[in-house]
Amino acid sequence: MPGIEGGGAEKFVLNLYKAMELNKGYECHVVSLSRKTSHALDPGIRVHYVDDAEGVSKKGFKRYSYRRVIARIVDDYIDNFIGKNCVVLSNMMHADKVMSLSRHRVVHIIHSAYSQSLLGGLPFYRQFFIKKNINKVYSHHPMIFVSNGALESFCASFSTDVKKYVIYNPVDEQELRALADSESAELQDDYIIHVGRFNRQKRHDRLLEAFAKLKTDINLVLLGEGKLEPEIRALVDELGLTRRVVFMGFQQNPYPFIKRAKALVLPSDVEGLSTVLQEAICLGTPVIATDCPGGMREIVPADSPSLVPLDDINRIAAAIDESVVNPQKYITSLDKKFNSQFIADQYDQLLRTFF
Numbered sequence: 001m002p003g004i005e006g007g008g009a010e011k012f013v014l015n016l017y018k019a020m021e022l023n024k025g026y027e028c029h030v031v032s033l034s035r036k037t038s039h040a041l042d043p044g045i046r047v048h049y050v051d052d053a054e055g056v057s058k059k060g061f062k063r064y065s066y067r068r069v070i071a072r073i074v075d076d077y078i079d080n081f082i083g084k085n086c087v088v089l090s091n092m093m094h095a096d097k098v099m100s101l102s103r104h105r106v107v108h109i110i111h112s113a114y115s116q117s118l119l120g121g122l123p124f125y126r127q128f129f130i131k132k133n134i135n136k137v138y139s140h141h142p143m144i145f146v147s148n149g150a151l152e153s154f155c156a157s158f159s160t161d162v163k164k165y166v167i168y169n170p171v172d173e174q175e176l177r178a179l180a181d182s183e184s185a186e187l188q189d190d191y192i193i194h195v196g197r198f199n200r201q202k203r204h205d206r207l208l209e210a211f212a213k214l215k216t217d218i219n220l221v222l223l224g225e226g227k228l229e230p231e232i233r234a235l236v237d238e239l240g241l242t243r244r245v246v247f248m249g250f251q252q253n254p255y256p257f258i259k260r261a262k263a264l265v266l267p268s269d270v271e272g273l274s275t276v277l278q279e280a281i282c283l284g285t286p287v288i289a290t291d292c293p294g295g296m297r298e299i300v301p302a303d304s305p306s307l308v309p310l311d312d313i314n315r316i317a318a319a320i321d322e323s324v325v326n327p328q329k330y331i332t333s334l335d336k337k338f339n340s341q342f343i344a345d346q347y348d349q350l351l352r353t354f355f
Contacts, residue, residue: 001091003036004047006225006250007197008275009092009111010039012146012169015275015340016089016347017045019170023344029082031074033095038225040252050077071101078104087351090141097137105355106141113153113294116270117201127157134158142354146273147295153270165350168298170343171278171334180255180283191219191246192320193261195254195276196268198226205235206267206290210316212239216324218262221246223254259283263323263330267316270294278338286323286330288316299335306330 004010013030020026029046033053041047052073058066078086088106090099099106118134119127135158142163145151151166192211196202204222211220222232222245229247236245251257254276258264264280266289271277273295280287281299289296291307300306305322308315323330336342 001032002094003034004032004039005036006038011275013091015170019340019344023341024348038250050074067098068101070098075103100137100140108141108143110143110145110150112272113150113270115153115157116293119157131158135160147298149295150272153293167346168338169273169275170340171282171338172340173282176279176282179253180259183256185256185260189219190262191221192263192265193221193257194265195223197224198228198232201269203267203269204232207265208235208239210313213317214321216321219244219246221248223248223251225250258285261285263288268292281332281334284331286327288319288323300332
C-alpha cells in the first residue's frame with residue numbers, strides 16, 4: 001500500500017494480516033511505498049518500507065515510465081526480501097496503478113465506490129479519460145471488493161474482464177473491545193464523535209451544519225487529520241461552534257473515545273464499507289450514517305433509523321438529538337459475516353482457487 005497512515009483501508013490491511021496469520025497460518029508481510037506511518041504496529045508485524053520507490057522522479061518524460069519503474073523496484077524487493085512465490089494484495093489507488101504492472105500474482109482490493117468517488121461532479125470529457133485509465137489499471141488482475149455496493153458502483157461506470165469478488169472487511173471483536181477498555185477517553189463532557197480523514201468524501205461540512213442545528217447541548221469530537229482541516233476549522237468558527245467542537249487529531253487507539261460517545265455520526269458522500277461504522281456497532285455505540293452509495297446498507301439494515309438521507313441536514317440533526325435521549329433506537333448488532341475468522345476463511349478459499 002502507499003503508506004500506513006490513519007485510514008480505513010490501512011486499518012483493513014492490518015486487520016487482515018492478523019486474521020490470516022492467526023486463523024489460517026499464512027506468513028504475511030506489509031509492503032509500504034513510503035515511510036508515512038501513523039497506525040500503531042503490533043510487535044512482530046513484518047513491515048517493509050521500499051525506500052527506493054520514493055526517489056523515483058516523475059519530472060518531464062520520466063512520468064511516462066514512472067509506474068513501470070516503481071513496479072520493477074517493488075517486484076525486485078519482494079523477490080529479494082520476502083520470496084518469489086508470493087500473492088500480493090494491492091490496496092488503494094496509487095499502489096494499484098503500480099502493481100497493475102507487476103510480474104507477481106496480484107489481487108486488487110477495492111475499498112471505495114469508484115463511480116461516485118472518482119467521477120462524481122466531473123464534466124464528461126474528464127470522466128472519459130478517468131474511465132479509460134481505470135479500465136487499463138484493472139485489466140490484468142482479479143479484484144476483491146469490500147462490499148456489494150462497491151462492486152456495483154465499479155461495474156456501473158467501468159468495464160474490465162477480470163474476475164471480481166466481494167469479501168467484507170474483518171473485525172476482531174474481542175481485540176476491539178479490549179482496546180476500548182485499555183485506557184480512558186479523558187473527556188469530561190458528553191459528546192458525539194466523528195472519526196475519519198479531513199477530505200471531501202467525509203463531508204465534515206455537512207456534519208457541522210447539522211451539529212449547529214442541535215437542540216441538545218453536547219460537544220462534537222473530531223478524530224483525524226487531513227488537508228481540509230484548516231477549512232473545517234474556519235467553518236467551525238463561522239458557525240460559532242468553537243467552544244463545542246474538539247479537534248483531537250489522529251488517535252492510534254480511538255476506541256475508548258468511540259465507546260464513550262453518545263453517538264458516532266458518519267455523514268459521508270460515499271463509503272466502500274465503513275470500518276469505523278463496523279467498530280462503533282461492535283462497541284455498542286449508537287450510530288447515525290448517511291444512506292450514501294457503497295456498503296452502508298450491508299452494515300446497517302435499510303429500514304434502520306440510523307440511516308438518514310444524504311443531504312437532509314434537518315434529518316441528520318433530528319437523529320442526533322433523538323439518539324442522545326433514546327440511544328437504544330440507534331444501537332444495532334454486528335452481523336457475523338464481518339467476523340475475522342469467517343473473512344479469513346473466505347480469503348483462504350479464494351486465494352487457493354486463484355493460485
